[in-house]
Amino acid sequence: MNQAMLITVMAVYLVITIGIALVIGMRKTTSTADYSVGGRGFGGVILFFTMLATIVGASSVMGYTYYYYDRGIDQAWFTLGTSISYLLFVFYLGPKIHKFGVEENASTIGDWFEKRFGKTSKYISSILIVVAYIAITAFQYIAMATIMNLILGWNYNLCLIITAVIVIFYTSLGGLWAVASTDVIQGAMTLLGVIVMTPILVSKAGGLSAVLSTVPATHLQVFGVVSPVAAISSTLVFALGIVSWPDIWQRCYAAKNTPVLKKSFVTFIVANLVLTAMVAFLGFAAHSFYPAFEGSRNAMLPMMILENIPNFFGAIFLASLLAVIMGTADSTLLVSAVMVEKDLLAPFISKNQTENQRLKTGKIVTAVVGIAVLGIMFYSTEMFDLWVMSADITGATLAFPILFGFMGRRFGGTYACLGSIILGFAGWLASQTGLVSLEPILFGGGLSLVAYVVLAYLEKNGVIGKEKLTAV
DSSP: OOHHHHHHHHHHHHHHHHHHHHHHHHHHOOSHHHHHHGGGOBOHHHHHHHHHHHHSOHIIIIIHHHHHHHHGGGGHHHHHHHHHHHHHIIIIIHHHHHHHHHHHTOOSHHHHHHHHHOHHHHHHHHHHHHHHHHHHHHHHHHHHHHHHHHHHOOOHHHHHHHHHHHHHHHHHHHHHHHHHHHHHHHHHHHHHHHHHHHHHHHHHTTOHHHHHHHSOGGGGSTTSSSOHHHHHHHHHHHHHHGGGOHHHHHHHHHBSSHHHHHHHHHHHHHHHHHHHHHHHHHHHHHHHHOTTOOSOGGGHHHHHHHHHOOSHHHHHHHHHHHHHHHHHHHHHHHHHHHHIIIIISGGGSOTTOOHHHHHHHHHHHHHHHHHHHHHHHTTOOOHHHHHHHHHHHHHHHTHHHHHHHTTOGGGOOHHHHHHHHHHHHHHHHHHHTTSSSSOHHHHHHHHHHHHHHHHHHHHHTTSSSSSOOOOO
């Protein structure tokens, strides 16, 4: 592929994206509500594309391509889990989160934990989520640096720093409006890029029949390289993990109204399934190009494009990959920073700050958090593994307090929440370190569920807590 043309296309894309982010973000962001939840005014089109660009990130495209190459369609158990979680948001969580945001002027998941279970629960849940989301932000930067390294041949660590600076720059200045304005471009490029790119690469690999005949037989079986227990675990990782993911809560807060929110979620679910199917075919096609792939897992898809679409369209497809990654990187960085500033640092910040001072503080915290992510970036390389671990932690600790918590006070209080989080984390840690042979989400999530149910029962009957719990 002509390097000059490739660099030109990528540079033009970055200039346009950053320019739009700065112009719209800084023009529409005049308050902390604008910065963190877009002034609660997102319509259907913006909401759909910002969910698409945010949720379909590096691991969903570049990471999944390798895992479909390596594992086959049993990788779809993860997709089943994500779909279950998104449906929970459509029919249960989303409308409740939106209502809470409007009524309480909420902007973070910590706001809900504090209102429902108390300040201690807010601090613990916020720390867990921020840690998980810093890891998710890190692997978006890893993906961007991988593409830049392949295109330019520059030192990989230098590419990591450059990608971090790009995202930190426009995200910290423009907030959610900057993120959302670029998400419309990034979401559209993601959808069109993957849909158009997949049949081209499958054709280059010899066509669909040739591709399917090349992959191992186990790749076409739902339990190809996993047991039924592992399949259940793979499903639960994201079915439970995504329940507490703050970027999705942020979109629920930012929606103009509940009908818009639900329609956008349904449209996103359909688009996500289409994209996942396309990525599966990309992973299968890779067997024709690389019968024994030995390179970086993260680099497989960019390499396929560079080597098999060596023209202007290849440059566009690489730009669409960059769009996939940036659409998630800016969102995860922003939501992590907002939680750090509002849920963790607020007690140490003067309450007498003006709105402009609070807005400036939020921008500074975003930049600092973005820089802190660099630490993980230099020590972590496998995007999908980080994604699963992040979902594991949040699913094993926070999912059940949220799912039961929205049912009302009679379904548990502070003790149930704290016990569920603590035992869930202990179980996750025991499994993660090999002390228990069960998968972390099964053991940790199981302990979390049992702890919540038992302690909620004791609270309801006045055995623990100051008084019996009643519905509110």
